[in-house]
Amino acid sequence: MYAVNVSPILTAMAFPQTRLRRLRRTGALRDLVRETDLRASDLILPIFVVAGLDGRESIGSMPGIDRLSISAAVEEAGEAAALGISGVLLFGVPSAKDEEGSQAWDDEGVVQLATRAIKDAHPDLLVVSDLCLCEYTSHGHCGVLRDDGQVDNDATLELLARAAISQARAGADAIAPSDMMDGRVGAIRAALDEEDFGAGNVLLNRRHLPYAIPNPMLHSNFNDGNRNPPEQVPIPEVDGALPRARREVAEVSRPCE
Numbered sequence: 001m002y003a004v005n006v007s008p009i010l011t012a013m014a015f016p017q018t019r020l021r022r023l024r025r026t027g028a029l030r031d032l033v034r035e036t037d038l039r040a041s042d043l044i045l046p047i048f049v050v051a052g053l054d055g056r057e058s059i060g061s062m063p064g065i066d067r068l069s070i071s072a073a074v075e076e077a078g079e080a081a082a083l084g085i086s087g088v089l090l091f092g093v094p095s096a097k098d099e100e101g102s103q104a105w106d107d108e109g110v111v112q113l114a115t116r117a118i119k120d121a122h123p124d125l126l127v128v129s130d131l132c133l134c135e136y137t138s139h140g141h142c143g144v145l146r147d148d149g150q151v152d153n154d155a156t157l158e159l160l161a162r163a164a165i166s167q168a169r170a171g172a173d174a175i176a177p178s179d180m181m182d183g184r185v186g187a188i189r190a191a192l193d194e195e196d197f198g199a200g201n202v203l204l205n206r207r208h209l210p211y212a213i214p215n216p217m218l219h220s221n222f223n224d225g226n227r228n229p230p231e232q233v234p235i236p237e238v239d240g241a242l243p244r245a246r247r248e249v250a251e252v253s254r255p256c257e
């Protein structure tokens with residue numbers, strides 16, 4: 001028997017043998033070879049929910065975007081679903097803040113209440129909950145502070161895990177940590193598995209670099225639109241963010257035991 005290599009031999013040829021315009025000749029051909037296909041179902045809609053708010057409140061740094069009450073968030077989520085958007089990403093502004101950010105893991109917290117209300121009204125819509133302590137702490141940092149004013153990374157991991165469990169218990173389809181703690185993804189994944197939320201997803205929501213887009217996002221939860229926490233990676237260290245991303249992909253992909 002003879003093994004026959006049927007793989008095509010690809011040889012780069014120059015013009016006129018190669019005419020790339022052939023693949024752009026008709027709409028059908030362009031659709032066939034399109035590399036990127038962006039649809040409404042590929043998107044999720046950020047929603048900023050404020051405890052105790054009545055209706056809507058505009059966000060000055062994000063024209064056309066409002067902070068919403070829970071009932072208004074349910075209505076907004078329904079409009080998103082009607083447009084074919086696959087889900088919403090919930091950011092919460094609590095009624096009170098403390099040094100630990102304890103409302104982040106309160107089962108009656110604003111994100112938890114909004115999650116339950118949206119899932120009750122729109123059960124097929126994905127609900128992703130942002131997870132960071134910065135909007136819940138009185139000092140605005142992503143974690144608890146030591147006596148010297150520095151963030152205690154390892155102590156914060158336990159609180160993030162506690163908040164993730166509370167959000168999953170409320171019905172969130174995925175948890176999206178946006179803090180800057182080392183080891184947070186692995187800690188959250190392990191906590192969800194231990195509490196029988198093994199089917200819960202961890203969505204890597206990268207926000208390490210201080211740049212133009214996160215500042216309005218931060219302004220939605222704070223009164224300072226120029227807040228760049230010291231936990232963020234400085235802009236000149238773009239290459240430093242890549243190892244973090246690769247490590248967290250590995251953490252979120254840990255095998256279930």
